[in-house]
Amino acid sequence: PRMEEMVDAFCDSLRIERNASVHTVRAYRVDLMDFVRWSGREGVAPLSATHRQLRRYLGELDRAQYSRTTINRRLSALRGFYRWLNVTGATDMDPASVLQGPKQPKSLPHVIKPADMAKLLSVHGKRDAEGREREQSHVDMRNQALLEFLYACGARVSEASGLLEANVDFASGQVKVFGKGSKERIVPLHDMAVSSMRAYAIAARPHILKGRACDYFFVSTRGNRMGANAMRKMFKDALRSAGLDETLSPHDMRHTFATDLLEGGADLRSVQEMLGHASLST
Numbered sequence: 001p002r003m004e005e006m007v008d009a010f011c012d013s014l015r016i017e018r019n020a021s022v023h024t025v026r027a028y029r030v031d032l033m034d035f036v037r038w039s040g041r042e043g044v045a046p047l048s049a050t051h052r053q054l055r056r057y058l059g060e061l062d063r064a065q066y067s068r069t070t071i072n073r074r075l076s077a078l079r080g081f082y083r084w085l086n087v088t089g090a091t092d093m094d095p096a097s098v099l100q101g102p103k104q105p106k107s108l109p110h111v112i113k114p115a116d117m118a119k120l121l122s123v124h125g126k127r128d129a130e131g132r133e134r135e136q137s138h139v140d141m142r143n144q145a146l147l148e149f150l151y152a153c154g155a156r157v158s159e160a161s162g163l164l165e166a167n168v169d170f171a172s173g174q175v176k177v178f179g180k181g182s183k184e185r186i187v188p189l190h191d192m193a194v195s196s197m198r199a200y201a202i203a204a205r206p207h208i209l210k211g212r213a214c215d216y217f218f219v220s221t222r223g224n225r226m227g228a229n230a231m232r233k234m235f236k237d238a239l240r241s242a243g244l245d246e247t248l249s250p251h252d253m254r255h256t257f258a259t260d261l262l263e264g265g266a267d268l269r270s271v272q273e274m275l276g277h278a279s280l281s282t
Helices: 002-017 022-042 051-063 068-088 114-122 138-153 157-161 191-209 228-242 250-263 268-275
Strands: 174-178 184-188
Touching: 002 022, 002 068, 022 051, 022 068, 051 068, 114 138, 114 228, 138 157, 138 174, 138 191, 138 228, 138 250, 157 174, 157 228, 157 250, 184 268, 228 250, 250 268
Parallel strands: none
Antiparallel strands: 174 184
């Protein structure tokens, strides 16, 4: 029970001091509680654990065929936890700092080909893949605006879901989004995205809301904020309609945005700022 309280206090510090997201805090707590339960079974005292005992824990994860990504995430959680325990004076042991996780193979992110992107953007567009005009419903206009937005500024789906109507500036062709850790950044939009988003804002959004108030730009058919999961589902449905690989995700739109910018001559630093990455290497 005492270790569970310490894990909860550590997670509170992540949320309050580092402004970590709900998902990050939840993942850290799950990982650390798994270690606490393992310690109980093995008779290990977490506050006085040695690096050999932690290595044994990671070894058991490996033998249980956990992925390298999961094992490295568990180790990262342990490192952060023991650093916090040191700072708070709960222990002067830091067994996790000397451990190294398994090496992961480096792989390039998925990128959507230009021809496939054209198919995807035609699913809800004014014209179909053959260039024929089609009538858009209000939901089509919203979905088209969302797809154009994701491709136009490389936003995370969580950032699209959290986009406020007040932070869309059509006159300047830019938006203000809030990324991880509530860091805000301003990203420019290309003309096609501005056109789709303005059409949705003027002609479709009021009809979807039906007089209800909502501060968020992308809204559900019930007049609420359109959630990230609903956006992912819409994206999968659009992939299916376009006949594209359904393993693609909205995050691949982000990778494609970055790749297209670099191939178009943008400098790496500018791309980093538009994506909202803290590290240039990312």
